[in-house]
Amino acid sequence: MKTLILGAALFFSSILPAAAQSYYDIDVDLPAYPEMQPIPESPVYYAPDVDSNYFFYDGMYWDYYNDGWYTSPWYNGPWEYVDPVYVPTYVLWVPIRFYRRPPAYFRGWNYNRPPRWAERWGRDWQNRHNAVFAGRNGSPPMRAPLPNYQRQYTRGNYPRGPQQYAIHGQSYGYQPRESVIQQRYQERGMLPQQPNARPEQRVRREDGREARRLP
Numbered sequence: 001m002k003t004l005i006l007g008a009a010l011f012f013s014s015i016l017p018a019a020a021q022s023y024y025d026i027d028v029d030l031p032a033y034p035e036m037q038p039i040p041e042s043p044v045y046y047a048p049d050v051d052s053n054y055f056f057y058d059g060m061y062w063d064y065y066n067d068g069w070y071t072s073p074w075y076n077g078p079w080e081y082v083d084p085v086y087v088p089t090y091v092l093w094v095p096i097r098f099y100r101r102p103p104a105y106f107r108g109w110n111y112n113r114p115p116r117w118a119e120r121w122g123r124d125w126q127n128r129h130n131a132v133f134a135g136r137n138g139s140p141p142m143r144a145p146l147p148n149y150q151r152q153y154t155r156g157n158y159p160r161g162p163q164q165y166a167i168h169g170q171s172y173g174y175q176p177r178e179s180v181i182q183q184r185y186q187e188r189g190m191l192p193q194q195p196n197a198r199p200e201q202r203v204r205r206e207d208g209r210e211a212r213r214l215p
Helices: 002-015 117-133 148-152 162-171 179-187
Strands: 053-057 060-065 068-072 079-082 201-204 210-213
Antiparallel strands (some): 053 060, 060 068, 068 079, 201 210
């Protein structure tokens, strides 16, 4: 019954607009900020001591749980389901050996290679995903900085809801590069806060007309 309910929830969340923000329990319950390690030759981090398929990429945490991808800007959620079409390519390219809890169907696949997602999700998924991300060529981009400001928040003082978004926008100055992540940042008001623009001052010119000047 639990599997049936979860399946229905995933179906309906996939057809709702991104701003709906439906949250899920994915059995990630960390007492404090986890130690993250970079994956070699990848812009993705993983957490060696977290008993989950737990990663960080482009300003968001990513977790592969019960055959679904979930994401959050904070290390302990809350977690939102992501349609596989919109999971970034570099997250999907993480080799199997960095999955702490690989599902049974990974067995027999090359441990040092990424999972065979096209076999799992089909040709239609592959075509739609490529249309969104337009492939990846050349050297991987620089890794996004980890949101180390979250170290001060443990289970006892962990923020929730809009408070998370406000703290993130104030404390994390990184601008995501992926358009799908930029959209999530924008919808939640998490883009880095820009310094206030200098106020305009109006001055009177010799001919009597007004002109604008920045102080």
